[in-house]
Amino acid sequence: MMDIQNAADGKLKPGEASAIFLTLHADITDLYPYVQVPGSKTVGYPNPTYLAPGARRGLVRAIFAFIEGCMYFQRQMLLGSWGERLSEANRMALSELQIEVTGQGEVQTRVMRTGALNLIRLTVRSFEGAVPGRLGIRCEGAGFEALARSVKVRDRLMHPKGIASLVVSDVEINDVVNAFLWVEGLQGAMTRASTEEMLKQLREEHGLELHIEFRN
Known part of the structure; x- marks a missing residue:
C-alpha cells in the first residue's frame, strides 16, 4: 500500500497509514486465515461458512x-x-x-452525514475524475452488489433488535x-493507478524516469 504522508487534514504521521492498513488487515486474517489451495503452492481464502457464529x-x-x-485513506x-x-x-x-x-x-x-456506500461511490467517482482512464473499476457487478447487501448485515449487527439480529447466515x-x-x-487498483499517474x-514535468514493480 502506498504510504499517505500528506493527508489533507495533517493528522496522519509518516508511516501511520501503512501501519493502520496492516493492522486492520491482520485483524481479518487472524479470524479468517489463508489456506493452501489444494494441488497448488498458492494460498487463498477458504469458504467462510466453517466459521463459528461469534x-x-x-x-x-x-x-x-x-x-x-481503506476508503478514508484513499480520500485523503x-x-x-x-x-x-x-x-x-x-x-x-x-x-x-x-x-x-x-x-x-x-x-x-x-x-457531512451520508452512508458508507455513498462515500465509496464518491471516492471511486472522484478518483476517475482526478485520474481519468486509469482505474478500470466501477461501483457495479457481483462484488459491489455483495458489498451493498453486506452493509445491511453490518448495520443489523451494530444495532440488534433481538437475538436473531446477531445471526450471520452462510x-x-x-x-x-x-x-x-x-x-x-479496489484499494490495490487505486494505489497502482495513483502511482502510475505520479x-x-x-x-x-521533470524528465525523471522511475520504475516501480507491483506485486499482486
Missing part, C-alpha cells in the same frame, strides 16, 4: 473496519495528491464536510467476504 460476527466487524479505513490521498484537479464541492465532500447557513446568515461548514458471510475481496482489489507526471 467468529462470523467478528469477521463482519473487522472487514468493515478495513473497508472504511486524493485530496493530498490530486485535489487541485477536483472542484471545490468535490473536495469538501471528500473531506466529509458540507456548507450551511446559520440563522444569523453566516456561512459555516459541518460534518449466504451473508459469503457476501461479506466477497465485499472484502472487492474492496481489497510517475507520468515526474516524467513529463
Whole structure:
C-alpha cells in the first residue's frame, strides 16, 4: 500500500497509514486465515461458512473496519495528491464536510452525514475524475452488489433488535467476504493507478524516469 504522508487534514504521521492498513488487515486474517489451495503452492481464502457464529460476527466487524479505513485513506490521498484537479464541492465532500447557513446568515461548514456506500461511490467517482482512464473499476457487478447487501448485515449487527439480529447466515458471510475481496482489489487498483499517474507526471514535468514493480 502506498504510504499517505500528506493527508489533507495533517493528522496522519509518516508511516501511520501503512501501519493502520496492516493492522486492520491482520485483524481479518487472524479470524479468517489463508489456506493452501489444494494441488497448488498458492494460498487463498477458504469458504467462510466453517466459521463459528461469534467468529462470523467478528469477521463482519473487522472487514468493515478495513473497508472504511481503506476508503478514508484513499480520500485523503486524493485530496493530498490530486485535489487541485477536483472542484471545490468535490473536495469538501471528500473531506466529509458540507456548507450551511446559520440563522444569523453566516456561512459555516459541518460534518457531512451520508452512508458508507455513498462515500465509496464518491471516492471511486472522484478518483476517475482526478485520474481519468486509469482505474478500470466501477461501483457495479457481483462484488459491489455483495458489498451493498453486506452493509445491511453490518448495520443489523451494530444495532440488534433481538437475538436473531446477531445471526450471520452462510449466504451473508459469503457476501461479506466477497465485499472484502472487492474492496481489497479496489484499494490495490487505486494505489497502482495513483502511482502510475505520479510517475507520468515526474516524467513529463521533470524528465525523471522511475520504475516501480507491483506485486499482486
